[in-house]
Amino acid sequence: MKKFTILMSVAVLALSSGAASAAEKIRIATEGAYAPFNFVADDGSLQGFDVDIAKALCEKMKADCEIVKQEWDGMIPGLLAKKFDAIAASMSITAERKQKIDFSKKYYNTPAVIVARKDAKIAVDANGNPTDKGMKGLKIGVQRSTIHENYARAHFKDAEIVVYDSADNANLDLVNGRIDARMDDILALQEGVLKTEGGDDFKIFGKGFVGGELGEGVGIGVRKEDTKLRDAFSKAIQEIRADGTYKKINDKYFSFDAYGD
Secondary structure, three states: HHHHHHHHHHHHHHHHHHHHHOOOOEEEEEEEOOOOEEOOOOOEEOOHHHHHHHHHHHHHHHHHEEEOOHHHHHHHHHHHHHOOOOEEEOOOOOOOHHHHEOOOOOOOOOOEEEEEEEEOOOOOOOOOOOOOOOOOOEEEEEEEHHHHHHHHHHHHHOOOOEOOOOOOHHHOOOOOOOOOEEEEHHHHHHHHHHHHOOOOOOOOEEEOOOOOOOOOOOOEEEEEHHHHHHHHHHHHHHHHHOHHHHHHHHHOOOOOOOOOO
């Protein structure tokens, strides 16, 4: 009986050890359609600021990570269904999302802006940003289930909010005149509209929006029960900020510190 008990204990320890090893393999989802944060390169690989940050965090955590592609609409459902373990896809930390999942500390925070043709008749307020009245009657393109959709619906009630499955499709309709304006992250619109062919015909209206429906910045999304993984990501974010890794990645994509205030 004693021998049997010892054998059972060894077996349990072996299984526990195996589970721990398996847990070190972390699957991280990104969209692959939101340049410069995440996109699919010509060779089919996932690239971008989100991807590089995720890889740097995994290196600090000494974790074996795999970056996988996931459509935006399925991000949170996929995480909850355990298709992957974390989200690194420019997902902002909001009260609404925190009801379903948890987040690491932020790893960047940039403003949302309105982009339209330079000759668009868009009025701005005393703070220099477009007003509800100034956007009245205009078609504003946003990506579905984003902070930008939530903000546009809350603040531009006299405009028509047109929802898209991807930022790329929304940008295409803006350039082709099927919508009047786009609301999105400033860096995403610079890359997706202003720096593209014909982008000289467009401009940013206003100084940009932060806070409220736009959240507290972008973090790594995890399941609520995965507190150790959340804390490991948060610690690694602090470490790459401190040792210069973050700055090296940041400067590869941006001319200013995307981390924000």
